[in-house]
Amino acid sequence: MRMERERPAAGPLVRGFGAGGYRVDAPDGTMGVYPALLLTATRADNWAPPPLDALDEAALAPLLGTPIEFLLLGTGATLRRAPRALVAALDARGIGVEPMDSRAAARAWGVLRAEERQIAAALYPLDH
Template sequence: MRMDRERDAAGPLVRGFGPAGFKVDAPDGTMGVYPALLLTATRADGWTPPPFDALDEAALAPLLGEAIEFVLLGTGADLRRPPRALVAALEKRGIGVEAMDSRAAARAWGVLRAEERRIAAALYPLEG
C-alpha cells in the first residue's frame, strides 16, 4: 500500500508498506525499505526484533534515549497484546505503549508526528 501525504511532519515518514516491508522517506530525501523498523523523530533504523513474546525493554533501547511520551508498537499482521513485563518496564520510565497491527501503526506514525507528538515506533514485520 502506498501512502501519499505532504511532508508536514519532521523526521522520517512511512510512505508505504507491503510484503517487502516499510518504505521510509527520510528528511534528507533518501528512501529505504525495512522489513522491521525502529522510528524516532530524527531517524529510521532497520530492526531485527525478538520473537514477540520475548519483546523487552532491551530490544527497544535505541528508542529510549530520547524524551518520548509513548512507543507506538506495530505488532505485525495482527494486533497482539504486548508482554506485560514490557509495558510495566516502560511505564516505570513514564513511557506509554500503544499497540496496534503494524499497518495501522505505520499510518498512525505520520499523523502523530504531524501533531508534533514526542513518540517512537517499533514495527514488527508484516510477513513471516
C-alpha cells in the same frame, strides 16, 4: 499500499508498506525499505526484533534514549498484546505503549508526527 499526507511531519515518514517491508523517507531525502523498523522523530533504523513474547527494553534501547510520550508497537499482521513486563518497565519510565497491527501503526506514525507528538515506533514485519 502508498500513503500521502496533507501536512508533512518532521523526520522520517513511512510512505508505504507491502510484502518487502516499510518504505521510509528519511529527513535527508533518501528512501529506504525496512522489513522491520524502529522510528524516532529523527531516525529510521532497520530492526531485528525478537519474538513478540520476548520483547523487552533491551530490544528497544535505540528508542529509549530520546524523550518520548509513548511507543507505537506494530505487532505484525494482527494486533497482539505487548508483554506485560515490557509495559510495566516502560510505564516506570513514563512511557505508554500503544500496540496495534503494524499497518495501523505505520499509518498512525505520520498522523501523530504531523501533530509534533514526541513518539517512537517499533514495527514488526507485516508477515509476522
